[in-house]
Amino acid sequence: MRLFIEPIDVWLFRDGKPFSPDHLWARSLFPPTPETIQGVIRSKVLFDSGVSPGAYARGLPEAQRLIEQIGGPGSSWGRLRIRGPYLAQMSNDTPTRYYPLPADLVRVGEEEEFHILAPLSDPAFQANWPQERMLPLWSPSREIKGASGWISEEGLRDYLQGEPPSANAVLKFEAVFSKEPRVGIQMDHAVYRVKEEGGGPFQVDFIRLEEGFGLDLEMEEIEPWEPKEGVLGIGGEARAGRYKVLEKPALEIPTPTPLPLRFKLYLATPAYFAGGWCPPNWDKWFRGGEVRLIAAAMNRPLRIGGWDFVAKKDKPMWAFAPAGSVYYFEAEGEVSYTGEPVTEYGGQIGYGEVLFGKWDYVKEG
Numbered sequence: 001m002r003l004f005i006e007p008i009d010v011w012l013f014r015d016g017k018p019f020s021p022d023h024l025w026a027r028s029l030f031p032p033t034p035e036t037i038q039g040v041i042r043s044k045v046l047f048d049s050g051v052s053p054g055a056y057a058r059g060l061p062e063a064q065r066l067i068e069q070i071g072g073p074g075s076s077w078g079r080l081r082i083r084g085p086y087l088a089q090m091s092n093d094t095p096t097r098y099y100p101l102p103a104d105l106v107r108v109g110e111e112e113e114f115h116i117l118a119p120l121s122d123p124a125f126q127a128n129w130p131q132e133r134m135l136p137l138w139s140p141s142r143e144i145k146g147a148s149g150w151i152s153e154e155g156l157r158d159y160l161q162g163e164p165p166s167a168n169a170v171l172k173f174e175a176v177f178s179k180e181p182r183v184g185i186q187m188d189h190a191v192y193r194v195k196e197e198g199g200g201p202f203q204v205d206f207i208r209l210e211e212g213f214g215l216d217l218e219m220e221e222i223e224p225w226e227p228k229e230g231v232l233g234i235g236g237e238a239r240a241g242r243y244k245v246l247e248k249p250a251l252e253i254p255t256p257t258p259l260p261l262r263f264k265l266y267l268a269t270p271a272y273f274a275g276g277w278c279p280p281n282w283d284k285w286f287r288g289g290e291v292r293l294i295a296a297a298m299n300r301p302l303r304i305g306g307w308d309f310v311a312k313k314d315k316p317m318w319a320f321a322p323a324g325s326v327y328y329f330e331a332e333g334e335v336s337y338t339g340e341p342v343t344e345y346g347g348q349i350g351y352g353e354v355l356f357g358k359w360d361y362v363k364e365g
Contacts, residue, residue, distance in 0.1 A: 001218070001219045001220075001222065001224060001225065001245060002216070002217070002218045002219075002245070002246040002248075002249060002250060003215075003216070003217050003218075003219065003243050003244070003245060003246065004088060004090060004095050004214055004215070004216055004243070004244050004246055005040075005085075005214050005215045005217075005232070005234065005241045005242070005243045005244075006090065006209070006212075006213070006214030006215075006241065006242050006244075007208075007209050007214065007239070007240070007241055007242075008231065008239075008240040008241060008242050009239045009240045010180055010206035010207060010208045010239060011028075011030075011032075011206065011207045011208075011209070011234060011235045011239050011241070012028055012204060012205075012206050012207065012235050012236035012237055012239060013028050013029045013030060013031075013032040013033070013036055013207065013235045013236065014027070014028060014029070014235075014236050015027045015028070015029050015303065015305075027205050028179065028205045028206065028207050029302075030176075030177055030207050031085055031086070031087050031215060032085060032215070032234075032235060033270065033302075033304055034082060034084070034085070034269060034270075034346055034349045034350030034351050035304060035346065035349070036234075036235060037082060037084070037085050037215070037217060037349070037350065038077060038080070038082055038349040038350070040232060040233070040234050040235075041070075041080070041082065041219060041222075042070045042071070042077075042080070043232075043233070044225075044232050045066070045069070045070050045222060046066065046070070048225070049066050051063045051066050056072070056073070057073050059072055069221065069222060069223075070222070077348050077349055078221075079221035079222075080219065080220075080221055080222055080348070080349070081219065081220035081221050081348055081349075082217060082218070082219050082220075082348070082349045082350045083217060083218040083219075083350055083353060084215070084216060084217030084218060084269070084350050084353070085215040085216065085217045085350065086098070086099065086215065086216045086217065086268070086269075087099075087150055087176065087213065087215065087216075088213070088214055088215065088216035089212050089213050089214075090212050090213075090214060091212065094248070095214070095216045095246070096152060096153065097152075097153045097216055097250070098150035098151065098152055098153070098171060098176075099150060099151055099153070099156050099268055099323075099324075100150060100151075100268075100322070100323040100324035101147055101148055101149050101150060101151050101170065101324055102116075102151070102156075102159060102266055102297070102324055102326050103297040103298050103299055103324050103325055103326050104116055104117040104118075104137060104264075104297035104326045105117075105147050105151075105159070105164070105165070106139060106144040106145060106146060106147055107144065107145045107146075107147050108139070108141045108143060108144055108145075109141065109143055112145070112167070113164065113167070114147065114164040114165055114166075114167070114170070115139055115141060115144065115164055116159065116162065116164055116359075117137040117138060117139055117297060117362075118137065118138065118139075118328075118359055118360065118361060118362040119135040119136070119137060119138070119294050119295040119328055119359070119361055119362070120135055120136055120137075120138045120361065120362060121135075121361035121362075123135060123136050123138075133292075133294075134293065134294065134295055134296070135294055135295045136295070137295050137297055138362050139362070140362060147170075148172070148173065149170050149171050149172045149173055149175075150170065150171045150176065151165055151169055151170050151171075152165075152169045152170075152171075153251070153253070154169060155169025155170060156253065156266075156355070157253060159357065160253065160264075160266070160355060160356065160357030160358070161357065161358065162357065162358055162359065162360070175210065176209065176210055176213055177207050177208060177209045177210060177213070178207075178208050178210075179205045179206065179207060179208075180205070180206045180207075180208050181203055181204070181205050181206075182203070182204050182205075182206060183201055183202070183203050184201065184202055184203075184204070204236075206239075214241075216250070217350070218249075218250060224245070225243075225245055228244065228245040229242070229243065229244045229245070230242070230243055231243070253355050255337050255339075255355070255356050256356060256358075257336050257337075258288065258289075258331075258334040258335055258336050259286075259331060259335050259336060259337060259356060260331070260358040261330065261331050262294075262328070262329070262330055262331075262358060262359050262360060263329055263331065263335075263356055263357065263358055263359070264326050264327065264328050264329070264356065264357045264358070264359050265326070265327045265329065265342065265354050265355075265356060266324075266325075266326050266354060266355045266356070266357060267321060267322070267323050267324065267325040267326075267342070267352070267353075267354060268323060268353040268354060268355055269323050269350055269351055269352065269353040270302050270304070270320040270321060270322055270323050270343075270351055270352075271320060271321045271325075271341075271342055271343035271344075271351055271352040272318055272320050272321075272343050272344055272345040272346065272351060272352075273321065273343070273344050274344055276319065277296070277298060277301070277321055277325075278293065278296065278321070278327065279344065282329075284338070284340070285337065285338050285340055285342050286335050286336065286337060286338065287335070287336055287338055288333055288334050288335050288336050289331055289332050289333025289334055289335040290331070290332045290333065290335070291329045291330070291331050291332075291335055292329060292330050292331075292332075293327060293328070293329055294328040294329060294330055295327075295328040296325070296326065296327050296328065297325065297326045298321060298322060298324070298325035298326070299322050299324065299325070300322070301319040301320060301321065301322065302319070302320040302321075302322040302323075303317050303318070303319055303320070304317070304318055304320055305317040305318070318345075320351075328359055337354075337356065341353060341354070342354045
């Protein structure tokens, strides 16, 4: 089942920092993490099931079928499978997906055309790389600038084939959403007045999407939703969103089989690796040969935490490789992708979705 969710109100997707007297500025992330979306989906399924939240929380017999489907509080996710969420723009009942701009795309020259960085085959310098034999990414142009935003599905297809996207295939952040800061004062709700100790003003950054934009995601192993259009709560304060079940499946960007001898792996959603920015080896995601990591391009880590409703405390803060990260590989033999999400956590709910492209060395100049 495929869903498109658009805002009715502003949205709030908090970053992982605890909201405490020492940190009274709640910033928003966009798009929301798969962790947030699975909470939205599971809550919707729970409240539509007819099972009381109390019976679900205590794991009573009448809740067992539901728990098998979506998991229990603080445990697994049951049979539920989610892909996404992805930014999308709805037009004529058809959403067009946009993906985080690949981290190896830069702007070049006065016209600010896009250029794809590539590894140097024979670098003129050595550096203290985090892994042995990794190569620096380079551009023949001396006038490069960083780039950020989202790239359309069509532009991403060109990029994965080694062709820089056109300017109209890329959206800047301000074309998609704006932030609305709102200030409040901490209240003691037991007596309905301002807190006398540890209180004070706080700021919350809400997200307001431009018209037509929303979230596109896919789900498996849950019963079809009825009605096919409705309202749900999403994110912090359960702000309203309007959902629509889409009949047409998403167009897939195919994975080459076998993969090119020089292939790049692009993270479409964030991924977690216990060792940091990459796993100690990549064998579990490839078969038929060996792969060697040559280079990587990524932005600063995405730190995800949140609130544990079962334990009633802050979750530990984990650093994720952000969506848009790119890893360059060389293959020995006919290597194929296993199809498993490339992450050590949360692949079942949308983390570690990947796409593949090709690359070649750039000559220093």
